[in-house]
Amino acid sequence: MENEPKYYLVERALLPEVFQKVVRANAALKAGRVRTASEAAQSVGLSRSAYYKYKDGIRPFYEAAHDRIITFHLMLSDRPGVLSSILGLFARVGANLLTINQSIPMSGQAAVTIAARTEEMKCTVDALMQRAEALDGVLHIEVVASE
Structure with a gap:
């Protein structure tokens, strides 16, 4: 259908400055650094009208992935x-774990794939992901799929 939203994954550096400011304003609101949308827009040097025009249509990838099934790939140290x-x-x-697959460890590392429902x-x-990477023995984590 023509009215269905279409999404594109775009590198942040390629986005117009107004979109980058909207992302920063939304983050300020979410973090509690500002209390209102007007304060958020002003804090990043954006007009209120521009902020309101784009505020609901621009969000980080991982935020858009909430309420979905996400598949993570991790590299872990082979330690108990x-x-x-x-x-x-x-x-x-x-997170509601749906599947866990671990490869046989090689060279002191094991690949693990976890699918989880995130709602x-x-x-x-x-x-x-930030908390996972901070854990001892976690070498890498990335999202490989989102449904």
């Missing part, structure tokens, strides 16, 4: 408890 700490993190933030999560997908 590393996978357990990842699974514990997913449980603490409210009950208490944080964004981006925040989950």
